[in-house]
Amino acid sequence: MDPRPLTHDQLGHLSGAMGRTQGDPADAPWIGASCVLADAGPGSVAAALASLFDRHESLRCDYVPGQVGLPSGVPGQDEPFRRRLLPPLVVEFEEVPLGVHDDASAVHAVIMDWFAAHAGPAAWPHSAFVTLESGDEVTLFAAFDHVTFDGFSMYTFAAEIPLLHRVFAAGDAPDPALALSGSHLEHARDEREFTRSLTVQEPRLRPWRELLDDRGQVPGLPPASGVRRGDQVTHAMVSLPVAAAEESEAFRALCESWGVSYGLGFIALLLRAIAVQEGPAPTTVRTMMSTHGRSRPYRGSVGWFAGVAPLTVDVDPSADLRDSVMAVRSAWTDSAPSGRIPLGVVGDLLGTRVEPGLVVSFMDSRYCPGWSEWASTQARGYLGHVPPSDQAHAWINCLPTGTFLEARHPDTRECASWVSTLAVLMRGSLQSALRGSRVPRSELVPTVPSPRQESAHHADDSSR
Structure with missing residues (x-):
């Protein structure tokens, strides 16, 4: 033992x-x-x-x-x-x-x-x-x-x-x-040494309390999804394009000019898309953000490190995107430390069952170990079937080929339409922001290569 x-x-x-x-x-x-x-x-x-x-x-x-x-x-x-x-x-x-x-x-x-x-x-x-x-x-x-x-x-x-x-x-x-x-x-x-000293007075519990609804429960999916808390529905998995590679890089530059990471920029696009489908009025979006949970000594380790942090943001669909991004940054700066507390411990300290509803995350896969070999090894990732539930997970995945909204969601027609519309709205907001920025249009629309240039381009892709 x-x-x-x-x-x-x-x-x-x-x-x-x-x-x-x-x-x-x-x-x-x-x-x-x-x-x-x-x-x-x-x-x-x-x-x-x-x-x-x-x-x-x-x-x-x-x-x-x-x-x-x-x-x-x-x-x-x-x-x-x-x-x-x-x-x-x-x-x-x-x-x-x-x-x-x-x-x-x-x-x-x-x-x-x-x-x-x-x-x-x-x-x-x-x-x-x-x-x-x-x-x-x-x-x-x-x-x-x-x-x-x-x-x-x-x-x-x-x-x-x-x-x-x-x-x-x-x-x-x-x-x-x-x-x-x-x-x-x-x-x-x-982790166990850290959690052993936690009490109900722990300051990092405040963002978790703010996540709960009037009944003291974690909210389920937004009403526009058509899924209600307690529904038991089988799940579907989709991957939907949000931005081409050139657009992703331009959005990165735009977010950097605002002084914020473009990962939070993409999360802001997602939360705005959620708010738009709830109606024209400002909406409080309550969700959880997944974290990889690895401190520096464990960066290359295999294991179950992943956790979640609460994320509660007031989103105005009519506001400028920059304002939405700043609101997300402020909320995440406040709540990210709360992600260190395991979900089960949060529930024990708050005296309630803290069950995820919507979980969002951002992954820049170009910084993952070994990404330059993915093309040559034909690397792929998979997720097994999950039992029926009322939950949804939405990953924004930035790849060398572009950025995608990947979601595992309850497989109903209404929820599938809701997820697809999220990707459409995210892309529309991104393109609108780029049109209004100072990023040259030529950076967003790559030139059509000659046959010789095309061969060289493909060779470069395979070697990354």
Whole structure:
């Protein structure tokens, strides 16, 4: 047994999973990724995965029921769950044939079934891996349960696995302790030390109190979405364009001229789009903003670090965009420190269930580890099915090809229309702001390249 405690999110996730006795087994909300591995064989893939597990302690953890009510005197061992940790250099992977299939739908079904069975909170190692061989190309698909993996971990995986595999495929195994990242288990200990001293007088609880409605509950989705608190609806996932790459860069320059990050600028565009659909009058938008939760020692770590902070902003749809951006910056500066308190602890201190309604976030993927290799490795990210609920998550993702609104939302016609309109309104506000700025129009509309220039342009894209 490892004496380091679980994070509050891990405890909540495992307790919730243990309490679910019904539901669709396909509802497995894992986080996954895939990439093409050059010169891959069973031995090189297995060695690369084993090396990944050696590098990250969180991947080598299992969780077993603890001894509640029988204090051991050791932090973390008198709780509902305790962690078991395998030492490095003992995890191995073996090939298990899953068959030969003639079409993509059959392959998809096999992979989804495998992930649902193995990438969950009750099945160690809480992750699953499948290689797909098609001609001379081998693609590795991976899925991880939330107990050990968050969204930023997906980028770490997509960066590390091709590098590790390249070494093993060449027959030159690296030192197993080479460049080990900070451990999520140390982060868990830090978190528990921080939360142990929190009381109801904690100043960082004020933004959480302001998030609650008149009934003392976290509001659900905005009324225009057509989804009401308590609705249990299956979810859909969409990715909608908001800005081309040149427009994204121009918006960055515009926000910098205002003295604000363009990430908050995009969040302001989203909140304005929400307010517009609520009507012409000013609207108080209550949402949560996701955070990667990693302090500097844990920047390259795999684990469940992600958290959320409250974000309450008064939005006037008729106001100048710059004023909206400044309002968001002010609100976020005030509330961001509150994101350090885990959601379960917030609920305990406030005496209410703090259940997310709408969660928003911004990710500039061009600063993620290994992004320059995504084109050559054909890296992709995936999210598993989630149980029916009344929640929605909206990510603004800035990629080398442009900026997109990616949303997982209740799959009703009204809510789907609401999400699509958000993207349209965001793009309209962005273009209007750029037309009124001093950014030269030529920066927004790239010239049509000659065939020779086009070839060079594509070569540059593939090398980034």
